[in-house]
Amino acid sequence: MYRIGEFAEMTGLTKETLRYYAQMELLVPVFVNPKNKYSYYDNHSFLTARLLVYLRRFDFSIQEMLTVIHDRSLFELEEILKEKKVALRQRIVETEAIVTEIDEFLEMGD
Structure with a gap:
């Protein structure tokens, strides 16, 4: 598993974007440590993150991205x-x- 900083570096997303995507339920961490609140991501999260990077590059809105990830x-x-x-x-x-x-x-x- 990867901490948010490592994951941000791997994916090209900022930590702020990852937090926002978690809040919007686009890309939720697989684990949040209850003691220190650190967020952790896994390899499946990486694939989703890379897809989200491309969708943003392709001018998808947050709502459209949610549709891709959750509804379709x-x-x-x-x-x-x-x-x-x-x-x-x-x-x-x-x-x-x-x-x-x-x-x-x-x-x-x-």
Whole structure:
């Protein structure tokens, strides 16, 4: 088992993020020492942590991450990622439309 500091270093997550993820029940320590309140993680926790790192990088919200971890099977991960990709592409289209509107607005002022 790994203490929170070791685990943070291994996963690339900060200790604060790990504490927040525990509070949100995204990644709960496998053991918390009742005497000193140190949190411990295991190898399974490592896999979950790495998945969470990627989900954040892929612009998943905390709520979306909770859905992946708790409500939907990891066997559905490919489908979930495809859905996210479609949503991100739509957001790009919408953002480009807004940029065009800004340009048009600025041109009206000239």
